[in-house]
Amino acid sequence: MTLKRFWSGVTASARREAERIAINREYRSVMVWLPLAVILFFAVFFSQEVVGSLPVAVVDEDNSYLSCRLVSMLRASHEVAEVCEVADMAEARSKLLSGEVVGVVEIPNGFAQAILSGVTSEVVYYDSGTNISTASLSSKGVQTAVTSFGVGVALQRAEVGGAMPDEAMAQALPIGFTTYALFNPWLNYAYYVAPCFWVLILVIASMLSTIYAVGSELRSATSVEWLRSANGSLVGAIMGKLFPTTLLLWLLSAVVGVLLFGVFGAPMRGSWAVLVLGVVVLIIAYQAVALATVAMTASFRLSLSLGGGYSVLAFTFSGVTFPTMAMIGWVQPFTMLFPYTYFMELYIDQAVRGVEWWRSMQDVAAMLLFCLLPLFVAGRLKRVAVNRKYWGRL
């Protein structure tokens, strides 16, 4: 086949696909409007950027001047500004069980007495623990308030003993420490969580659109017509067919990019070129997996079930929320089976941590391996496309 004939086939196949998109309302809704709507949903969902104040109950059994001061320090902590005082532990327990509060601070009876007479008194924070995001945020707030209260008391004791403020500080806290959040000093969760979901939507879109594009030809028994449009070349037919949807996927990625870096103002500390390259390869990698899935199952519906499951599972197995190093040993290798994992690593390295561009080439290479999949199934895909036996199968 001459090159000219090949390219005319690609163009014809692309034109044919564009027409299919134009006349099929479901194709358009599912491949364009729905992902766009979900992407915008995440933009609204994460618009707050930081977690608001969490409700915490305080049981002040002491009810003294000092315990009231501790309560007001708790109120001032911005993670737990919503402090509600309750009468006793029974009431606090019921609020904790129903989820009305995320934790309970108990200031014991005799709190002030103990402090004034120089003995230790214990403050306990009971956290429900069933939501670890609220647990870590609220406990950080409570712990900071209680320990700085304790340091305040220790300082006063030292100063009463005749120490100067500096000396008092060194006596109460021989080693002082400062904590720094590297790469995310604002601890803004939207910069880190929203991209995980947005990219997941791009992944689902790449997967489903490709399965739809090819699988629906089998379902409607038009696959021979499709191959013929590309002058019989399978490669040309696939290239042409995926061209319009790939353009749409690039547009979706651009929308995500504008939202993330433009609207949300997420940091971009590394190489734009590598990030864009990463997105392009990520999309092709999922398109490749989709093609392989259709070829192997030879069923539109089964491909959708398997491909859909594969794209959604990537989230858990990428280590973005629950780190890979915390997973069970033999489960860890499974994280390598999803292009999403490599892309998120690339995104975090380039955009968030700003490491050298070449460090992410490893991730690009890993995603490129997935792009080779169609080579192994091309023969079968052609057989499936021309064999009547596979048509109209549900």
Place this chain on the structure above:
Amino acid sequence: MISKNRFSILNSLFSIFREEWRSVWHDGGVMLIVVFALFIYGISYSLGYGGEVLSEVPIAVVGGDDNAVNQRIVSMFNASPKVRVAYRVGDIEEAKQLLAERKIWGVVAPSPNLEKDILSARQGKVAILGDASYFLAYREVVEGAVAAIQQLNDEIIIERNGAYTPPIIYEQRNLFNPSLGYGIFVMPAIILLIVQQTALIGVGMVSATRRERGLRYPSRSPLAITIGRTLAYLAIYALTLGFMLTVHYSLFDYPMRGVWWRCVAVVAPYLLAVILLAQAVGSLFRHRESSILWLLWLSVPFLLVSGASLPRQAFPEWLYIVGRVVPSSSAVEAWIAVQSRGASLRDVAPELTTLWLLVAIYGVGAVVANRSQSG
């Protein structure tokens, strides 16, 4: 006459039930989604989160062994379950390199004159730097390092004064998830969400397939069709979800603090609402595969609006309120309260009310949708 009538109603309910039951079990595609997906996803996710907690996160300490305080800091860190000192580095640049290579997740940098300061009763300074691009790792590094330094402080004070009575001891108890395990936190919500997604997609697939093939139920009454179909899916999910909430739950040690009948009181209206919603929505799908195409996108939004992963304080309140139209939102909250925390039904009364309200609304929707499928 009356008894005969009753008999025929039961008879027709039974035949609708049988027909629906068959359209699930005689259809590989539907079976994969309605029956097996719950096990496949449930087990996969549980294994993914099976490590439960992050521990021994590798960090680097700046500075050599040339002074005693640095040595003590390192041994304090290594005694902590949260972090371990994987590298000793000369300067912060070296540490940055290790961070870029993903070999460490935090750096502890004692000031060069730390030992001198402490010996001369001045306050020494230590900087704790955590990689905040992965939140869980950041939390472990900071909590582990801070706790270790505080412990060292106590020891230094005791060495100086012979004894030490800190004014306040702070203690945190995570009542219903003592080690703050990740699976224990997310899996109860995820299992219920899988039920909703598979029911919506699976029932949608059955409805569309019947429409495509022009099949009709053996009854003229949309109400009877709705009841018959609902019973069929209730039976299936009672078995599969029942398995997940008992056997799977025990295998993975998920919290089971609920009294059994309270658990049923939460799960029953949830299943009803989901199955009725699935029938109502199912009439919108034109093709057999349409339901997957339309609904796959919504798994994550459904999880998010429930407030079970990120707390409701983290996103706009109106989204949380609108999200109540999805059965999983109320069910997940009620389920975690009852089963993970051992709450009473009175504690979850608002969620249960919402669920029963949804049963009524989606029940009407299902009857309307099933009109087109009557014989």
